[in-house]
Amino acid sequence: MEAPDISMKNSGNNSGIPVYIPTALQRFVGQQETIRLPGSTVKEVLDQLVAQHSELKAHLYTEQGLLRSFVNVFVNDEDIRHAQGLNTRVAEKDAITIVPSIAGGAGGDLSNEEVKRYSRHLIMPEVGIQGQKKLKAASVLLIGTGGLGSPLGLYLASAGVGRIGLVDFDVVDFTNLQRQILYTTEDVGKPKLEAAKARLQAINPFITIQTHETRLTSDNAMEILKGYDIVVDGTDNFPTRYLVNDACVLLGKPNVYGSIFRFEGQASVFYAAKGPCYRCLYPEPPPPGLVPSCAEGGVLGILPGIIGTIQATETIKLILGNGEPLIGRLLLFNALKMRFRELKLHKNPGCALCGPNRTITQLIDYEEFCGLGRGQEHANGGEAAASKEITAEELKTLLESKKPVKIIDVREPHEYDICHISGAKLIPLSEFMQRIGELDSADELVLHCHHGMRSMKALEMLRSAGFRKVKSLQGGIDAWAQKVEPGMPRY
Numbered sequence: 419m420e421a422p423d424i425s426m427k428n429s430g431n432n433s434g435i436p437v438y439i440p441t442a443l444q445r446f447v448g449q450q451e452t453i454r455l456p457g458s459t460v461k462e463v464l465d466q467l468v469a470q471h472s473e474l475k476a477h478l479y480t481e482q483g484l485l486r487s488f489v490n491v492f493v494n495d496e497d498i499r500h501a502q503g504l505n506t507r508v509a510e511k512d513a514i515t516i517v518p519s520i521a522g523g524a525g526g527d528l529s530n531e532e533v534k535r536y537s538r539h540l541i542m543p544e545v546g547i548q549g550q551k552k553l554k555a556a557s558v559l560l561i562g563t564g565g566l567g568s569p570l571g572l573y574l575a576s577a578g579v580g581r582i583g584l585v586d587f588d589v590v591d592f593t594n595l596q597r598q599i600l601y602t603t604e605d606v607g608k609p610k611l612e613a614a615k616a617r618l619q620a621i622n623p624f625i626t627i628q629t630h631e632t633r634l635t636s637d638n639a640m641e642i643l644k645g646y647d648i649v650v651d652g653t654d655n656f657p658t659r660y661l662v663n664d665a666c667v668l669l670g671k672p673n674v675y676g677s678i679f680r681f682e683g684q685a686s687v688f689y690a691a692k693g694p695c696y697r698c699l700y701p702e703p704p705p706p707g708l709v710p711s712c713a714e715g716g717v718l719g720i721l722p723g724i725i726g727t728i729q730a731t732e733t734i735k736l737i738l739g740n741g742e743p744l745i746g747r748l749l750l751f752n753a754l755k756m757r758f759r760e761l762k763l764h765k766n767p768g769c770a771l772c773g774p775n776r777t778i779t780q781l782i783d784y785e786e787f788c789g790l791g792r793g794q795e796h797a798n799g800g801e802a803a804a805s806k807e808i809t810a811e812e813l814k815t816l817l818e819s820k821k822p823v824k825i826i827d828v829r830e831p832h833e834y835d836i837c838h839i840s841g842a843k844l845i846p847l848s849e850f851m852q853r854i855g856e857l858d859s860a861d862e863l864v865l866h867c868h869h870g871m872r873s874m875k876a877l878e879m880l881r882s883a884g885f886r887k888v889k890s891l892q893g894g895i896d897a898w899a900q901k902v903e904p905g906m907p908r909y
């Protein structure tokens with residue numbers, strides 16, 4: 419091209435001007451985030467870039483060779499439009515950043531590719547070009563990328579929501595694939611966020627996917643949530659649900675709620691500025707163990723598909739500012755009866771979080787609030803959960819020692835049919851109180867369930883009834899299958 423010495427510098431990774439490639443365009447450059455290239459002006463550097471990665475050219479330049487209107491280029495922190503444009507000079511100490519006009523900016527025009535992609539939206543008056551630009555400028559945070567997060571992510575990405583944040587810290591497991599449609603069999607063992615980001619970005623390279631690989635806690639929630647317009651709750655546990663609700667109310671953000679259990683689901687939009695919050699509905703969580711998790715109670719695989727899609731619909735309506743949102747309404751769905759019901763929700767004037775005399779003004783310890791973890795140990799007079807539990811390996815040793823020990827399985831009969839420990843007696847937790855007379859407090863008892871929650875509940879019942887020689891199998895039969903009986907089917 420121009421100065422002959424330029425091409426001589428075109429080798430090695432540590433020389434040249436660093437060019438930061440946005441996520442949306444990384445697939446055209448072999449997933450590189452930074453590429454160092456020679457050149458003394460922006461144009462020379464970018465010419466080198468498209469010469470090396472020809473696919474990128476059409477995404478950066480129009481046929482006339484002008485920078486596309488949705489691509490902004492910065493040298494350090496300055497937009498080149500406010501300098502000398504493509505002729506802005508650069509030196510070794512400078513950095514070039516390519517910023518596609520995603521998620522914001524008053525402009526946010528749609529490129530021709532985007533117009534084509536979203537055409538079925540654009541021809542609807544309820545969305546139109548203005549609505550599509552709102553979607554592009556919007557940011558949505560999905561808490562959880564599991565059963566609910568899967569359809570949410572897929573539809574919001576397809577719809578062109580400009581910036582989608584994902585919070586999760588889990589790894590894809592075989593038992594996820596029955597409902598978590600973001601993932602494939604090949605993804606098993608990978609971090610969920612890595613697989614989710616790749617899938618969503620493959621669906622729509624015009625949006626930004628931001629990942630937060632962490633457990634959401636009182637320490638990080640405000641910082642993470644504040645960067646988004648709308649928060650969508652796809653969690654499966656009470657501490658996180660209250661945490662998300664409280665943080666949303668404190669930050670003044672809408673919280674698109676969904677929950678699932680077996681074949682029933684719920685959805686609503688909690689937005690304290692316009693209606694009730696989750697605490698108005700449920701000021702306190704149920705005691706631990708009363709409401710089983712999906713892992714224990716099961717969930718019909720398609721149910722999160724339906725509820726998550728309803729949450730995605732509500733999210734898009736909030737962004738568009740169109741239609742009647744589920745604010746102040748609780749939608750109940752029963753898949754077996756194929757019936758939707760709707761309940762009216764009212765703002766509770768006595769709500770400790772969003773009422774006029776609120777007492778909650780900052781995030782609290784949600785594990786303790788929900789009677790889990792530390793709080794529970796304190797409530798039990800400092801007695802650690804460990805002293806009530808036995809590990810799978812310890813149980814194996816105990817059985818091999820031929821000491822008389824009775825194993826009580828507190829799961830449901832259909833779970834017992836999937837797998838059980840040889841010699842275990844089945845007394846489901848649901849019948850436990852009525853059948854307590856079948857047990858002898860003189861016996862050494864080991865209780866187990868699937869993961870160790872229900873057996874702890876049964877253990878407490880026995881202790882209240884005066885039983886002392888009783889332990890709960892830590893991690894349930896699942897831990898047993900992993901550590902002692904590897905041939906046993908897991909579910």
Ligand SMILES: [Zn+2]
Binds near residue numbers: 696698770772
């Ligand atoms: Zn409230």
